[in-house]
Amino acid sequence: MHPAFSVIFLTTFIGVGQGLFLALFTSESYAAVKLLPLQSHQFYAMGSAVSLIFLGLGLLASFFHLGHPERAWRAAAMWRTSWLSREVIVLPIVMGLVFVYGMSHFYGWELKTFGLKTPVQGDLTLLVGALGTVATFGLFVCTGMIYACIRFLQEWANPLTVINYILLGGASGFVLATALASIMAPALVQFFGVWSIIITALAFVFRLASLIRNAGLRSKSSVQSAIGVSHNKIVQKSPGMMGGSFNTREYFHGAPMWLFRSVKWIFLLLVFPLPIMLISIGMAQASTLLLMLAFVVQYLGLIPERWFFFAQANHPQNIYYQTIG
Amino acid sequence: MTQLALVIDLNVCVGCHACVTSCKEWNTSGPAGFMSDDNPYDKDPTGTFFNRVQTFEVGQYPDTETVHFPKSCLHCEDPPCVPVCPTGASYKREEDGIVLVDYDKCIGCKYCSWACPYGAREIDEHQKVMKKCTLCVDRIYDQSLPESERKPACVLACPTSARLFGDIHDPRSEASIAIREEGGYQLMPEWGTKPANHYLRRRKTRIKIHEDELIRADNPLKKEQRGPSKPVTEPTLDDSTSW
Numbered sequence: 233m234h235p236a237f238s239v240i241f242l243t244t245f246i247g248v249g250q251g252l253f254l255a256l257f258t259s260e261s262y263a264a265v266k267l268l269p270l271q272s273h274q275f276y277a278m279g280s281a282v283s284l285i286f287l288g289l290g291l292l293a294s295f296f297h298l299g300h301p302e303r304a305w306r307a308a309a310m311w312r313t314s315w316l317s318r319e320v321i322v323l324p325i326v327m328g329l330v331f332v333y334g335m336s337h338f339y340g341w342e343l344k345t346f347g348l349k350t351p352v353q354g355d356l357t358l359l360v361g362a363l364g365t366v367a368t369f370g371l372f373v374c375t376g377m378i379y380a381c382i383r384f385l386q387e388w389a390n391p392l393t394v395i396n397y398i399l400l401g402g403a404s405g406f407v408l409a410t411a412l413a414s415i416m417a418p419a420l421v422q423f424f425g426v427w428s429i430i431i432t433a434l435a436f437v438f439r440l441a442s443l444i445r446n447a448g449l450r451s452k453s454s455v456q457s458a459i460g461v462s463h464n465k466i467v468q469k470s471p472g473m474m475g476g477s478f479n480t481r482e483y484f485h486g487a488p489m490w491l492f493r494s495v496k497w498i499f500l501l502l503v504f505p506l507p508i509m510l511i512s513i514g515m516a517q518a519s520t521l522l523l524m525l526a527f528v529v530q531y532l533g534l535i536p537e538r539w540f541f542f543a544q545a546n547h548p549q550n551i552y553y554q555t556i557g
Numbered sequence: 558m559t560q561l562a563l564v565i566d567l568n569v570c571v572g573c574h575a576c577v578t579s580c581k582e583w584n585t586s587g588p589a590g591f592m593s594d595d596n597p598y599d600k601d602p603t604g605t606f607f608n609r610v611q612t613f614e615v616g617q618y619p620d621t622e623t624v625h626f627p628k629s630c631l632h633c634e635d636p637p638c639v640p641v642c643p644t645g646a647s648y649k650r651e652e653d654g655i656v657l658v659d660y661d662k663c664i665g666c667k668y669c670s671w672a673c674p675y676g677a678r679e680i681d682e683h684q685k686v687m688k689k690c691t692l693c694v695d696r697i698y699d700q701s702l703p704e705s706e707r708k709p710a711c712v713l714a715c716p717t718s719a720r721l722f723g724d725i726h727d728p729r730s731e732a733s734i735a736i737r738e739e740g741g742y743q744l745m746p747e748w749g750t751k752p753a754n755h756y757l758r759r760r761k762t763r764i765k766i767h768e769d770e771l772i773r774a775d776n777p778l779k780k781e782q783r784g785p786s787k788p789v790t791e792p793t794l795d796d797s798t799s800w
């Protein structure tokens with residue numbers, strides 16, 4: 233497939249936003265059961281704002297993918313059958329919940345503000361946070377399933393696709409949380425840092441698993457099944473056009489083989505070992521700069537990662553467009 | 558239930574592209590608006606088409622055969638492109654099984670084109686909506702046309718009648734009979750899309766004449782115990798005499 237930058241930015245940005253929110257709420261729920269010191273409301277409010285910015289940037293990027301962005305609201309219609317439609321519905325829900333979560337922290341709202349008394353401290357943010365967590369995972373599943381549900385894009389049609397969206401988004405969000413904590417909540421740096429390393433390492437395992445799986449894939453379609461002629465030697469002489477078409481632009485990545493291959497090594501380096509190294513050193517030296525750098529490096533790695541994810545998918549229609557003649 | 562479809566006979570298609578041009582002509586002039594082109598008379602021409610004729614060479618030289626292969630939306634009976642559409646712009650009509658795009662609802666997200674294994678959908682680069690074969694839905698029901706012309710433009714244009722049009726759920730339609738009796742098949746059956754359009758294979762029609770049919774084994778002269786005369790080798794009267 234031809235990787236579209238709008239979709240690359242959409243999926244990576246919302247991944248960061250979602251991961252960051254999950255990180256915030258994880259630390260808050262640990263604090264609720266007194267496993268971590270409770271942080272100031274400002275930290276959570278600020279974190280939510282950053283998360284919202286990333287989610288918003290992702291939403292903005294998605295509009296550049298549409299031919300008719302002014303009709304985007306129509307995309308909520310077919311949630312019964314379309315994962316894309318479900319994503320279109322869940323993304324604003326996540327944004328709304330993150331917003332309410334941030335506002336509740338900012339103004340210190342509790343359920344008793346609205347006349348409901350509970351014995352739990354910070355009950356409202358815990359409630360909204362829990363809802364937000366469910367919605368966030370829902371959004372990851374929607375995003376992953378958009379790709380995983382197309383059965384003939386064999387590179388994508390696998391649970392690993394969804395798992396990788398969750399893990400890669402989660403990793404980038406936790407790394408960002410580590411960097412933010414080093415500025416506003418130093419007590420949480422170790423907590424976020426260790427989780428970032430664990431999630432990044434897990435993401436590495438699963439991304440590697442999908443790379444290995446894809447390397448061994450055999451295409452179910454062949455030129456024989458595509459045109460229904462059973463002969464071992466079939467050569468295309470003309471695709472029915474001279475100057476290319478949507479079919480030759482949308483489904484081929486068009487990059488030379490050496491670039492395609494090196495992108496894989498670049499992202500494998502930038503997304504996994506480098507950030508882990510930077511976080512470890514950053515934690516040891518309590519250096520905000522290094523932790524920030526870890527996030528930037530990992531995010532810069534996620535762009536080629538997503539590019540490769542699209543480029544690697546080999547659409548069966550390509551069988552019909554093997555030669556331009 | 559009706560399922561309109563095309564049956565394309567690869568045995569008679571000569572690759573003339575008449576279906577391609579008549580399709581483009583009819584549909585670019587239709588009520589749904591033009592099908593945009595870029596550089597039509599220049600280097601790298603490109604544009605929106607519903608139908609293309611591709612060419613394949615089968616076999617090893619000198620034993621090769623050229624197969625011209627027209628390809629358009631197959632109006633799948635279980636179309637993977639329809640459920641993925643977030644807006645409902647892509648739909649399959651209950652009444653005749655035609656898969657259509659509502660250009661007023663389409664947001665141009667291209668997701669349906671990813672979900673068609675055949676590459677039958679093309680975005681219109683200027684109108685920014687998804688386009689594909691409509692089976693000429695705007696002419697097959699047009700009461701102002703004579704009955705014989707209520708067929709897709711490509712079918713009418715084909716000089717070799719390689720394209721048959723009809724309801725493949727009606728066992729007596731021309732299309733059904735061709736599928737049944739000439740071995741109609743579907744493209745990429747492995748994906749379970751159940752394409753409504755079918756193709757007919759290249760097939761050779763040869764008459765077999767056995768030698769004993771040339772030298773008649775049942776020659777009636779046999780009955781009279783007189784074999785057919787031997788081939789003449791020595792000169793005949795005609796060779797030695799001039800009249």
Ligand code: SF4
Pocket residue numbers: 629630631632633636637638639656672673674675676677678689750
């Ligand atoms: S050929 Fe492609 S566009 Fe047409 S109905 Fe089938 S899947 Fe959809």
Ligand code: SF4
Pocket residue numbers: 641642643644645646647658662663664665666667668669670686687
């Ligand atoms: S491009 Fe149009 S028809 Fe296709 S999935 Fe998107 S909205 Fe639906």
